[in-house]
Amino acid sequence: MLDINFKKFENLSGKDLYSRIFSEIGAQNKNVLMLGSDAIKSNGGGEFIGRFPERTFDFGIAEANMVAAGAGLAKLNKIPLVGMYGFLVLRTAEQIRNDVCYQNLNVKLFGTHIGVSMAAEGVTHHGVNDISILRSFPNITIIQPASPKEAVAAIFTAVLDYNGPVYLRMPDTLCEGLYDDTYYFKIGKAYTLQDGKDVTIIASGAMISIAKDAANQLTSEGISVRLINTPTIKPMDEDAIIKAAKETKGIITIEDNDLAGGLGAEVSQIVCDNYPTKVKMFGLPKDRFTVIAPSAKDIFDYFGIHVEGIKKAVKEILS
Amino acid sequence: MDKISEKEMVNLANKARLLTAKMFGESGQGGHIGGSFSAAEILTVLYNGILKIDPKNPEWELRDHFILSKGHASAMFASVLQLRGFFDEKFLKTYSKLKSAFGKHTTTHIPGCEFSAGSLGHGLGFAIGLALGKKLDKLNSRVFCLMGDGELDEGSVWEAAMSANKFKLDNLIAIVDRNGCNMEDPTEELMPLEPLEDKWKSFGWALKTIDGHSISSLYETLKSVPFEPGKPSFIIAKTVKGKGLSCFAGDYRCHYVKQDEQKWAENYKELSKICN
Numbered sequence: 001m002l003d004i005n006f007k008k009f010e011n012l013s014g015k016d017l018y019s020r021i022f023s024e025i026g027a028q029n030k031n032v033l034m035l036g037s038d039a040i041k042s043n044g045g046g047e048f049i050g051r052f053p054e055r056t057f058d059f060g061i062a063e064a065n066m067v068a069a070g071a072g073l074a075k076l077n078k079i080p081l082v083g084m085y086g087f088l089v090l091r092t093a094e095q096i097r098n099d100v101c102y103q104n105l106n107v108k109l110f111g112t113h114i115g116v117s118m119a120a121e122g123v124t125h126h127g128v129n130d131i132s133i134l135r136s137f138p139n140i141t142i143i144q145p146a147s148p149k150e151a152v153a154a155i156f157t158a159v160l161d162y163n164g165p166v167y168l169r170m171p172d173t174l175c176e177g178l179y180d181d182t183y184y185f186k187i188g189k190a191y192t193l194q195d196g197k198d199v200t201i202i203a204s205g206a207m208i209s210i211a212k213d214a215a216n217q218l219t220s221e222g223i224s225v226r227l228i229n230t231p232t233i234k235p236m237d238e239d240a241i242i243k244a245a246k247e248t249k250g251i252i253t254i255e256d257n258d259l260a261g262g263l264g265a266e267v268s269q270i271v272c273d274n275y276p277t278k279v280k281m282f283g284l285p286k287d288r289f290t291v292i293a294p295s296a297k298d299i300f301d302y303f304g305i306h307v308e309g310i311k312k313a314v315k316e317i318l319s
Numbered sequence: 320m321d322k323i324s325e326k327e328m329v330n331l332a333n334k335a336r337l338l339t340a341k342m343f344g345e346s347g348q349g350g351h352i353g354g355s356f357s358a359a360e361i362l363t364v365l366y367n368g369i370l371k372i373d374p375k376n377p378e379w380e381l382r383d384h385f386i387l388s389k390g391h392a393s394a395m396f397a398s399v400l401q402l403r404g405f406f407d408e409k410f411l412k413t414y415s416k417l418k419s420a421f422g423k424h425t426t427t428h429i430p431g432c433e434f435s436a437g438s439l440g441h442g443l444g445f446a447i448g449l450a451l452g453k454k455l456d457k458l459n460s461r462v463f464c465l466m467g468d469g470e471l472d473e474g475s476v477w478e479a480a481m482s483a484n485k486f487k488l489d490n491l492i493a494i495v496d497r498n499g500c501n502m503e504d505p506t507e508e509l510m511p512l513e514p515l516e517d518k519w520k521s522f523g524w525a526l527k528t529i530d531g532h533s534i535s536s537l538y539e540t541l542k543s544v545p546f547e548p549g550k551p552s553f554i555i556a557k558t559v560k561g562k563g564l565s566c567f568a569g570d571y572r573c574h575y576v577k578q579d580e581q582k583w584a585e586n587y588k589e590l591s592k593i594c595n
Contacts, residue, residue: 033455057451057486065444065478072448075433076456080448094438095475099445102435103427 002153002161009152014172017148018044018112021155022081026052029160035070035082037063043083043112044170067092067109071099074106079159082107086114086127086169093133100165101139108159110168115206115256116290116299117172126290132261134167135234141187142234144169144205147178153185154231162187169233171206178208178229190237194219196226199314200244202267203254204230210300211254214310223314233263241270250278250317252310256296259283280313323367328534330595331402332363336563337590338398340583342414349577350414350423352567354467355395357498357531357558361465362392362399364537371460374404377431383460384449386434388442389467389496390424397421397429405431440473442466443493447479450491450551461544464493469501472510477522484523489545492552493524496531498560500571515555524553531556564589 012020026032026048034040034048034056041049049056059066063084070080084092089111100107111130118125134142143158143166145151151174158166178193193208194215203211208229215225226248230236244251251271253264264281271279282305284290293299300306336359343350366372370383387396394414401408410430413419420428424437434445446464453460470476483491501509512518519526525546529536537556544552560574561567564586567576 055455059478059482060485062478062482064475065447065482068441068444068475068479069448069451069482072445072450073452074448075445076449076452078452078455095441095444098435098438099441 002156004152004156006149006152009148013148013174015044017151017174018170019047021152023047023051025156025159026055029079030055031077032079032081032159033057033073035059035066035080037061037066037084039085040083043110045081045083063088063092064095067095067107068099070107071095071103071105075103080107081159082109084109084111085125086111086130087125089127089130089133089167096134096140097137101137104139104164106163106165108166108168110170112170114169114171116284116296119293119296119299122292123289128256128258128284128290130167130169131233131255131257131263135261135266140165140167140234141232142167142169143187143232144171145231146171146175146205146208146229148174148176149179149183150185150231153183157185157187169205173206173209175206175209175212185231188232188235188237190228190230190232190240192226192240193229194225194227196224197248198224199250199252199317200226200228200248201252201254201310202228202230202241202244202263204233204263205256207254207256210305210307210310214307214314217307218311218314223318225314230263233266236266236270238270238274241267242274245271245275245277250280252313252317253279253281253283254305254310255283257283258286260286278317280317282310282313325534328363328367331367332359333563333590333593335359335363335395335398335402337587337594338401338411339394340564340586340590342394342398342411343576344580344583344586346414348415348423349575350394351391351574352564352576353500353560353571353573354389354496354498355392356563356567357560358389358392358395358465358496359563360532360534360537361494361496361556361558362396364534364541365463366399366403368538369541370463372431374431377405381458381460384433384446384462386442386446386449386462386464387425387432387436388434388464389439389470390436393421393423393425396425396432400429400431439467439470440475443476443479446491446493447482447486447488450483450488451486453490454486454488461490461492464491466493466495468495468497468499468506468512469509471495471512472501480519480522480524483551487549488551489547489549492541492544492554494554494556496558497555498558500560500574502574505571519553523550525550526553526555528555528557531558532562563593
């Protein structure tokens, strides 16, 4: 297990946190490189550039070439951190599939500005298909941290303690206070943040915040809620999902990806294959484009991804 | 020429054509005759006169890397590797079989093959990464990348071309098999590439145009890289699609060929005559 000094990351959040994480990882391993496409600072590579300019490569606005070159670098045992806005997984999908995943190369892709976090930038900038696409590629691991501590542990582990393609889906906002000092990160492990026997809520990344609010309110109303955070979206912790299917009366999933092929689809597949139960998925609706709005919350509200909707769904499962 | 004579090299290229035709015919699958046969001399010269490689140790860390971006020349590439001693001839019999290391496109499961290709426009970007990595590690070895000319329609090729110039990758040599044909039409009718020299020069590459079937031209040109210090090198190798078989040579329609056993037998006979 990695020895991580969490003190170096105290009081940091969002891009500043990611920037510190990348630069500290760069300091630990000289093979770690930063690749970007006219968005390195925007993607949280600012501190890395400052400390390791000779290990930073900007490919201009040419993401496909950046990913292909990342694969070539990994073939020579470099560890390229390949950053892009989440929606650019669409553009680079074939390079990720053929050059990175098929050849099983040690490329660490990371997506920022994911989900609908760039709400007012418009539909073209909404990264709501990355999970759907990458879930269908063999060899790649998809990780999405929910808290600052989890971000540090997960990114360190994925880059320095795991050999293989990874997509780090990095939320703009992280949820504080999820874990105590016993927490450790392991790829493929889901974390039960709150145990319960009536219903299970499963979420990941920024959506943990809504999930937690819903769980708190339901608990205060006397409903026993199991809250599971699954930072590893692929491969998902099947045991935790099957256990939840068996031990509670139904499952709610919450995500900021399109419902066609996202976290909820993965949970549903596991449940269908192993222990069918009721599953209600919250996320961006299938077969509809997202909408322009001032904030991500406005988009979530517009599509019914909010605490009230989740509470209603829980009560329907239990009725 | 070092070690191996021009005459021997000509013979090796034709032997590779015969092995390739036999894979296509005996498997019943057919294959990419046109772009395989146009690349026979380019691959033969690279693997028998230019590349620093060790067939007994394909992962030798000081080796040159060769990236076949036009992965549809898979059978020809495997033939050249076989003749160079990377594996036994029986390996070629696995062409397109269930769970084979290679079918109509390459994979890294072929000993000596550095890149799983197929979808076009990927190889040069991958080669950029290798060339950058070698610079970082201060390795003197080079990266060679062979593309098809139709492949140059892909936008990702030009993204890669720009970045090679930015990073001053004079350890990178790209070759285009300029047989003048896309899959369904001649290149200049389907999507004009000319003036091709001007395009690559304007992207910052040092460039030479040669006869891609002339062993001596290929050898002398490839021996002289980089053409200019600090610049990536580009070679336009003018070739004939389907070169080596009279019924296909120069015909753009021979991109992919599947035919009956009798016709394959005639092809083997014609190719055997030009092999010693």
